[in-house]
Amino acid sequence: QVQLVESGGGLVQAGGSLRLSCAASGRTFSSYVMGWFRQAPGKEREFVAAISRNSGSTYHAGSVKGRFAISRDNAKSTVSLQMNSLKPDDTAVYYCAASSFTTIGTTIPLYNYWGQGTQVTVSS
Secondary structure, eight states: OEEEEEEOOEEEETTOOEEEEEEEEESOGGGSEEEEEEEOTTSOOEEEEEEOTTSSOEEEOTTTBTTEEEEEETTTTEEEEEEOSOOGGGOEEEEEEEEOSSSOOOSGGGOOEEOOOEEEEEEO
16 A cells, blocks of 8 residues: 655746645555646546656656656655646646556556645636
8 A cells, every 4th residue: 555645736826836745655665656647627637747666767748748847756755746837727636646567657547546636726
């Protein structure tokens, strides 16, 4: 079992920045691929970014590439999402997720554990 707790969400103006963090507890953090997803009101949950177990590979959705950056610290069992140049379309609940698969995945079924989410609201 892995427990995930997100933090860092909030209200920000368009063009601003936020940094989300996810703290993990339970089984060995470094054995999981970690990802961020988001869900806007009335929309399906969508992939945002993922990072491999040793931080050697990252993958970002096209809608956030160049603006968001995922990183992890295995010593601290945390994964972060730095979000810059935020847009109103980025408004959503952001979820941290852990996958026991060995390679980066972008689909929800690949992720075994989920946090409860943190709200990000970007005003225009």
